[in-house]
Amino acid sequence: MVEGLILHEDPRSGNCYKIALTAALLGLPLERRRYDIMRGETRTREFLATVNANGRIPVLQVGARFLPESNAACWYLADRSALIPADRFDRADMLRWMFFEQYNHEPNVATLRFWLAFVGEANLSADQRAQIMPKRIAGEAALALMDEHLATRDWMVGNRVTLADIALYAYTHVCEGGAFRLADYHHIGRWLARVAGQPGFVAMG
Numbered sequence: 001m002v003e004g005l006i007l008h009e010d011p012r013s014g015n016c017y018k019i020a021l022t023a024a025l026l027g028l029p030l031e032r033r034r035y036d037i038m039r040g041e042t043r044t045r046e047f048l049a050t051v052n053a054n055g056r057i058p059v060l061q062v063g064a065r066f067l068p069e070s071n072a073a074c075w076y077l078a079d080r081s082a083l084i085p086a087d088r089f090d091r092a093d094m095l096r097w098m099f100f101e102q103y104n105h106e107p108n109v110a111t112l113r114f115w116l117a118f119v120g121e122a123n124l125s126a127d128q129r130a131q132i133m134p135k136r137i138a139g140e141a142a143l144a145l146m147d148e149h150l151a152t153r154d155w156m157v158g159n160r161v162t163l164a165d166i167a168l169y170a171y172t173h174v175c176e177g178g179a180f181r182l183a184d185y186h187h188i189g190r191w192l193a194r195v196a197g198q199p200g201f202v203a204m205g
């Protein structure tokens with residue numbers, strides 16, 4: 001039994017989408033509250049005081065409690081479901097890919113998408129512009145690692161969809177917004193179709 005669930009989100013954010021997709025695959029009803037991060041709506045005094053002192057979405061509200069961090073929120077929703085493997089090693093391996101997503105993938109693939117597709121290259125600071133190439137190299141390395149991993153398996157962990165797939169799907173399927181070339185990653189391409197074919201799947205946004 002899960003208490004009333006509210007997702008505080010900007011629907012353009014892949015981090016928010018992970019939670020919406022997890023809820024959809026589990027058939028859990030989710031109320032949505034929208035914020036525009038481009039207008040600083042997660043930086044207001046009220047948001048910082050009540051929703052997330054870290055000034056960011058997504059935040060999953062569970063009754064009167066607030067849970068920031070996308071992967072923690074996905075875990076909360078999926079706890080004791082088939083989206084988290086029963087096998088102890090696989091469960092830790094799933095976490096490995098979720099940490100990889102936050103450290104190697106999202107800061108490069110998602111940030112370049114945000115900068116190029118939403119902020120616009122002309123509006124970036126000199127410091128941000130200098131980071132484009134290092135982030136492209138690191139993002140391509142993360143995608144190449146996933147592609148190699150998926151060459152011999154259908155799912156990131158075990159033999160069915162888990163939170164590792166959801167966490168990595170969110171920004172991988174829209175990586176072309178950051179000028180990454182999906183066509184270069186054949187195994188990822190087939191895996192994206194597998195995730196999108198799951199019963200209950202919902203598209204982003």
Ligand SMILES: N[C@@H](CCC(=O)N[C@@H](CS)C(=O)NCC(=O)O)C(=O)O
Nearest residue numbers: 013015037055056057058069070071
């Ligand atoms: N590690 C966090 C990242 C959260 C994050 O970076 N959120 C961005 C949108 S995807 C945000 O709220 N940006 C607005 C801001 O920083 O003002 C997660 O996985 O939830």
